Amino acid sequence: MAQRPAVLVTGASSGIGLATATLLSEAGFDVLAGVRRPSGEDRKFREIPLDVTREESILRARDEIAAHLGGAGLAALVNNAGVAEIGPLEYQSVDRFRGVFEVNVFGALAVTQAFLPLLRQARGRIVNIGSIGGMITIPFGSALCASKHAIESLSDALRMELQPAGISVTCLQPASINSGSAEKLAGQLERVIDELPPHGRTEYEDRLRSFMKATLASETTGSPPQVVAAVVLDVLRSSRPPSRQLVGKHAHVLKFLARGLPDRWRDRLLSRIFFGK
């Protein structure tokens, strides 16, 4: 019997990663789901311990997957693991800002490097889960947005560099996905406000609360994570994988905001959306 094409999905414990691992395994892929902590649940796919910020974890996962493939290559890598931090740049901890890049950018790069030999073997595909935040930046969300701008650039470079190897690179740009990640962000709000000095609180507290309310409203009424999973499946099946692809309820409107408006108009609109003024 022919071996099923194998795909590694990072950050598969929840949200978009879990939906993608589930859909791909239902579609016949041999899914290797990177998780920081195995769920202990009976999943349709194989969980592989993988913390994308730890080199030894990446190498152990690579060895485990290579042994599992028994000499075959990896058909696809989905770089999905991601985190976010909110806060006003004036006071945001540089370590927390760096932590976002450690997962979203350096983690994705390190995992890609580790798995490229296996991807080369299968002339595989890379799907990077970027974000609409890779083309538009929102106030108090710049750690995430800057990291997603970086992923756009990394995807472009990888696509050109790997073209001779026959490895395609696609950057997905999801927007407003109801994955539960906004609730995780909301959990940061009180800590972020508590850590502000008194004048920082005067300056930012009301706007931070208003920002969080608008973010929660937009994401909890957004598209389910399964819509992103479906686009990943399309990309893996496509004879001509796209270089980038918007997905999610507000993606096209946000793209217009990002690309179609002068900066001042966009600033005013974002201020109205997030702060009501």
Ligand SMILES: NC(=O)c1ccc[n+]([C@@H]2O[C@H](COP(=O)([O-])OP(=O)(O)OC[C@H]3O[C@@H](n4cnc5c(N)ncnc54)[C@H](OP(=O)(O)O)[C@@H]3O)[C@@H](O)[C@H]2O)c1
């Ligand atoms: N939700 C949206 O509206 C939206 C929009 C655009 C882009 N995205 C992107 O979609 C991706 C998935 O996000 P999501 O919305 O599905 O949120 P999520 O449910 O919070 O998923 C994030 C995943 O990343 C994992 N992760 C965090 N740090 C990690 C690390 N050091 N090593 C390995 N895995 C790690 C988490 O694992 P743990 O359970 O161990 O923490 C979790 O599985 C992210 O890249 C995000 O930026 C989401």
